[in-house]
Amino acid sequence: MTALGTAPGLGATAAPIRRGRRRSTPFLLALVGTAYLAVFFVIPLLSGLIVSLMSGNPNDGYTFTWNFGVYSALFVDPQVPYLTFLLRSLWYGVAATLVTIVVGYPVAYFIAFRVSARWKSPLLMLVFVSFLVSFVIRTDMWAFVLASQGPVVTVLQGIGLAGKDFQILGTSGAVIFGDAYNDLAFMVLPIYAALERIDPRLGEAANDLYAGKVRAFWHTTLPLSRSGVFAGVLLVFIDCVGDPVNSALLGGTNTYTIGQAIQDAYSGNQQYNVAAALSTVLMVVLGIILFVYARVSGTDDLEDLV
Incomplete structure (x- = not known):
C-alpha cells in the first residue's frame, strides 16, 4: 500500500522536472x-x-x-575625405555583389539541375579551387593579367577594341572585378544549397499548367531560392565593402577605400583611435543597410539553408 500510495506522488514530482529539462x-x-x-x-x-x-x-x-569628437572629426577634415572613401566602398560592394549574382546564379543553377549527381561534387570543387591559393597571391596575379602590357589589354588592342592609352588596372572596374572574382564562391554555394532543396517536380507542374520555362523559373525557382541569394548577398557585400586588398593591388589613387583607410590609420600612421572609430562607423552603417535589406527582402525561409 505504501509503494502504491507513493507512486503517484513520485510521478507528479518527476513530471515537472522532465518538463523543466525539455524547456531548458x-x-x-x-x-x-x-x-x-x-x-x-x-x-x-x-x-x-x-x-x-x-x-x-x-x-x-x-x-x-x-x-567622441573623433567621430565628428572623421567627416569634417577636408584633407582626408573619409565619407568619400566610405561611399566608394559601398558602391564597390553593391556592384561586386550584383556581378556575383549575375555570374553565380547560372553556375549554381547548372550544377543543381543540369548535371548528374556524380558530377556535382567535382564541379563544386572547381568553384572553390581558387581558395587553394592565397587571397593576396591570386589578386596580385590579376594585377599582372590586367596590366597595360598584360594579355587582356594586349589582346583588346590587337583586335582593335581598345586604343593605345586604354588601361584596366588602376580603375574602379578592376577593383570591382577583383572583389567579384574573389567572392564568387560565397555566392554560388548558398544559392546552390537553396536550389538543391527545390523539388524538380514543381517546375514540371508549372509547365503542365501552361507556364513557359521563363515564367516557371520566375514564379517558382527564383522565389524558392531567395534564401540562398539573401545569404550570398550578406557574405559577398560585407566582405567587399571592408576589403583593402583588391583596391590596393588592382586600384589606384582614385579607388582608395575605407578598408585601406582603416589599414593605413592602424598600421601606417598608428592612429589606433581613428582606425577603431572608422571600423565602428563601418560596422554601424553595414548593420543598418543589412537590417533594411532583411526587412525588405524577407528572411522567413532562411532556415531552409540549415
Missing part, C-alpha cells in the same frame, strides 16, 4: 553559440568602441577620455 535544453544548447558570439563578436566590438574614445599619440600612448 534549447537554452543550454544555445550557450555554445552565445559564448562564441560574445567572445569573437561582441567583445571585439566593445573593444573597438573603447579604443575609438581614447586620446593620445603613438609616442606618449593612448588613454581613455570619452573622446
Whole structure:
C-alpha cells in the first residue's frame, strides 16, 4: 500500500522536472553559440568602441577620455575625405555583389539541375579551387593579367577594341572585378544549397499548367531560392565593402577605400583611435543597410539553408 500510495506522488514530482529539462535544453544548447558570439563578436566590438574614445599619440600612448569628437572629426577634415572613401566602398560592394549574382546564379543553377549527381561534387570543387591559393597571391596575379602590357589589354588592342592609352588596372572596374572574382564562391554555394532543396517536380507542374520555362523559373525557382541569394548577398557585400586588398593591388589613387583607410590609420600612421572609430562607423552603417535589406527582402525561409 505504501509503494502504491507513493507512486503517484513520485510521478507528479518527476513530471515537472522532465518538463523543466525539455524547456531548458534549447537554452543550454544555445550557450555554445552565445559564448562564441560574445567572445569573437561582441567583445571585439566593445573593444573597438573603447579604443575609438581614447586620446593620445603613438609616442606618449593612448588613454581613455570619452573622446567622441573623433567621430565628428572623421567627416569634417577636408584633407582626408573619409565619407568619400566610405561611399566608394559601398558602391564597390553593391556592384561586386550584383556581378556575383549575375555570374553565380547560372553556375549554381547548372550544377543543381543540369548535371548528374556524380558530377556535382567535382564541379563544386572547381568553384572553390581558387581558395587553394592565397587571397593576396591570386589578386596580385590579376594585377599582372590586367596590366597595360598584360594579355587582356594586349589582346583588346590587337583586335582593335581598345586604343593605345586604354588601361584596366588602376580603375574602379578592376577593383570591382577583383572583389567579384574573389567572392564568387560565397555566392554560388548558398544559392546552390537553396536550389538543391527545390523539388524538380514543381517546375514540371508549372509547365503542365501552361507556364513557359521563363515564367516557371520566375514564379517558382527564383522565389524558392531567395534564401540562398539573401545569404550570398550578406557574405559577398560585407566582405567587399571592408576589403583593402583588391583596391590596393588592382586600384589606384582614385579607388582608395575605407578598408585601406582603416589599414593605413592602424598600421601606417598608428592612429589606433581613428582606425577603431572608422571600423565602428563601418560596422554601424553595414548593420543598418543589412537590417533594411532583411526587412525588405524577407528572411522567413532562411532556415531552409540549415
